[in-house]
Amino acid sequence: EAGVAQSPRYKIIEKRQSVAFWCNPISGHATLYWYQQILGQGPKLLIQFQNNGVVDDSQLPKDRFSAERLKGVDSTLKIQPAKLEDSAVYLCASSLEPGGYGYTFGSGTRLTVV
């Protein structure tokens, strides 16, 4: 089966600019997650979708981050405006159902804010 697709692979922007990341989960996976992985740290959950509804966005900095999952398939994560501390790898993962069962991760988007 095809994996979780993410694009772009790399992005360099200046602070205060905006940026968007795209994720296409595995076909049929109802649950989609966005994680932020800062260098030297483990992935931190930003948002969890079940189909096109938000299950958990408690750790999403909503003043600058937004995410949507229209039609319950693809998802985009946006940062506007970016700060230096947003430099990280943004990982998308999907699973058939909520929970730790059958998580599949994408390769991530490495964001550098200068």
Next chain:
Amino acid sequence: AQSVSQHNHHVILSEAASLELGCNYSYGGTVNLFWYVQYPGQHLQLLLKYFSGDPLVKGIKGFEAEFIKSKFSFNLRKPSVQWSDTAEYFCAVNARDTGRRALTFGSGTRLQVQP
């Protein structure tokens, strides 16, 4: 909310040495436990998982982990490491008894195996 601690940030071993990576979690309820591995330049992959039953879990590539409920631990072990085991290892947990089911990860342990 649950949390995960991995106290070994960087481990260097010679080939054939035995490996044990520590993982402790903090949560009062029932949990599922996982170990993920990230090889250089690759995405996170599942090594093994524990949901219930036998607390000694065997995973891929000769790895195993033991769940000790009284110690809130889920340490990863391998009797003899290979150079190809060089990677970053993440312990993760999710709470089974709440509606929030996303994984919470530890900070990771970078394993370097020298030939």
